[in-house]
Amino acid sequence: MHTDLNYIAEQVAHIRAHFNSAVTRPYKWRLKQLTQLRKMLVEQEPAFKQALAADLAKSEYEAWTTEIGFTISELDHTLKKLKKWMKPRKVSTPIIAQPASSYQLPEPLGTVLIIGAWNYPIQLILGPLISAIAAGNCAVLKPSELAPASANLLAKLVPKYLCNESFWILQGAVAETTELLKQEFDHIMYTGGEGVAKIVMRAAAQHLTPVTLELGGKSPCIVDKNCDLDVTVSRIIWNKWTNAGQTCVAPDYVLIEKSHSQDFLQVLQSRLVEFYGENIRQNKDYGRIINNRHLTRLIHYLEGQNVVIGGEFDTQQKYLAPTVILDPPLNSPLMLEEIFGPILPIVTVDNIEQSIAFINRRPKPLALYVYTKNKKFEQQVLNFTSSGNTCINDGMMFMTNPNLPFGGVGNSGMGSYHGKTGFNTFSHLKTVMKRSTLLDPSLRYPPFTKMKLNL
Numbered sequence: 001m002h003t004d005l006n007y008i009a010e011q012v013a014h015i016r017a018h019f020n021s022a023v024t025r026p027y028k029w030r031l032k033q034l035t036q037l038r039k040m041l042v043e044q045e046p047a048f049k050q051a052l053a054a055d056l057a058k059s060e061y062e063a064w065t066t067e068i069g070f071t072i073s074e075l076d077h078t079l080k081k082l083k084k085w086m087k088p089r090k091v092s093t094p095i096i097a098q099p100a101s102s103y104q105l106p107e108p109l110g111t112v113l114i115i116g117a118w119n120y121p122i123q124l125i126l127g128p129l130i131s132a133i134a135a136g137n138c139a140v141l142k143p144s145e146l147a148p149a150s151a152n153l154l155a156k157l158v159p160k161y162l163c164n165e166s167f168w169i170l171q172g173a174v175a176e177t178t179e180l181l182k183q184e185f186d187h188i189m190y191t192g193g194e195g196v197a198k199i200v201m202r203a204a205a206q207h208l209t210p211v212t213l214e215l216g217g218k219s220p221c222i223v224d225k226n227c228d229l230d231v232t233v234s235r236i237i238w239n240k241w242t243n244a245g246q247t248c249v250a251p252d253y254v255l256i257e258k259s260h261s262q263d264f265l266q267v268l269q270s271r272l273v274e275f276y277g278e279n280i281r282q283n284k285d286y287g288r289i290i291n292n293r294h295l296t297r298l299i300h301y302l303e304g305q306n307v308v309i310g311g312e313f314d315t316q317q318k319y320l321a322p323t324v325i326l327d328p329p330l331n332s333p334l335m336l337e338e339i340f341g342p343i344l345p346i347v348t349v350d351n352i353e354q355s356i357a358f359i360n361r362r363p364k365p366l367a368l369y370v371y372t373k374n375k376k377f378e379q380q381v382l383n384f385t386s387s388g389n390t391c392i393n394d395g396m397m398f399m400t401n402p403n404l405p406f407g408g409v410g411n412s413g414m415g416s417y418h419g420k421t422g423f424n425t426f427s428h429l430k431t432v433m434k435r436s437t438l439l440d441p442s443l444r445y446p447p448f449t450k451m452k453l454n455l
């Protein structure tokens with residue numbers, strides 16, 4: 001369902017006017033909307049699972065752990081902490097300004113725009129929305145048109161559960177988003193690829209609107225020979241092949257010492273069979289590629305590569321097997337572009353320390369993973385690389401901690417959210433100084449006599 005373009009300006013203006021009525025500011029309003037959002041997720045869990053199965057063949061387990069349950073935990077954390085986050089944040093006052101009190105007062109930004117991507121179509125709209133509501137904003141939501149079942153469901157349910165004057169969900173693709181981006185917003189949170197992020201940022205510049213860009217890139221995964229190989233392989237499989245590799249923080253490729261790579265591959269191969277069986281295509285725990293355009297893109301990556309595991313595909317079913325490639329040419333598209341699918345290249349190095357230089361020659365990744373028992377090497381990786389997020393001895397598990405802000409650096413994005421950071425992202429932390437009128441020495445006022453200058 002696409003919306004008449006003229007209607008977009010009208011609707012955004014309506015929401016902005018509603019924000020000015022100040023109804024979204026009180027704690028009570030925020031609490032009500034967040035509670036309603038929770039109710040929606042709980043009551044409509046089967047419908048959400050159905051939509052995610054239709055869009056990406058997500059299993060019920062994945063639909064719960066990475067989308068519905070994940071969003072509910074973010075909601076619960078927010079509900080628990082909201083009152084505290086909204087409080088003025090006291091800071092000390094220097095002697096020169098005494099007697100006075102100083103604090104930061106969080107206030108909502110206004111009407112924000114949230115644009116989501118298709119790979120986690122529920123979580124990537126509702127997650128930012130939780131932060132936006134907590135901070136007392138109105139919001140316009142634009143889910144990805146590439147996950148239509150999820151977008152349709154959100155468009156049906158959001159107006160049923162949330163205040164219609166404060167939230168509007170627009171379905172559509174490039175034309176609708178382009179029109180939407182012409183409107184004035186007080187903040188834009190965009191999740192998606194780098195190319196569109198530049199379009200979003202250019203449009204935001206017209207209104208000097210701040211942006212949070214949640215992007216992607218190639219997230220490296222270093223496997224040191226001094227690691228727990230069994231646990232490492234299991235965790236890499238879970239992190240890479242959840243949602244058939246279509247995760248912004250999935251390990252994009254593995255860096256490993258040549259001498260250790262065959263052991264790693266052997267365990268990987270047998271563990272994949274253990275997890276998914278001999279006939280992965282029939283296994284309901286393994287997802288599908290979002291559409292044939294993306295499947296074709298992924299299949300092209302395999303051309304001329306040394307496929308050591310998998311490689312089978314079925315365009316009818318939008319299926320691509322968990323695929324492992326050994327030592328791909330570093331100038332092949334597979335190693336130049338974000339894979340965003342179930343292909344895992346293994347890049348061998350002579351010495352694991354070389355992996356640091358390898359990573360530093362490339363754009364800053366959204367996530368960086370290192371599996372090692374060697375504390376010195378762990379510190380080397382932490383101190384000499386830059387990434388949005390790092391996890392030691394696991395992958396996207398770091399996302400489960402709402403106390404850890406989530407966001408990229410450099411090409412992988414700007415700004416962050418989740419938990420209190422999300423609240424801050426959608427708030428303006430207004431500084432306030434309240435001075436007493438009891439003392440008012442004349443020192444600061446003209447005339448600036450010699451006596452005053454000598455003080």
Ligand code: NAD
Pocket residue numbers: 115116117118119120124142143144145146172173174177178191192193194196199213214215216217247248249338340366408413
């Ligand atoms: P996508 O195709 O769903 O696009 C994202 C959004 O941009 C959609 O809502 C879409 O309608 C809109 N859009 C597309 N073209 C546009 C245009 N020309 N003008 C305005 N808006 C437009 O998603 P995608 O870009 O394929 O997403 C994949 C990327 O997103 C990957 O790089 C991935 O790593 C990244 N990602 C990042 C996160 C994160 O949280 N950091 C999460 C998921 C995905």
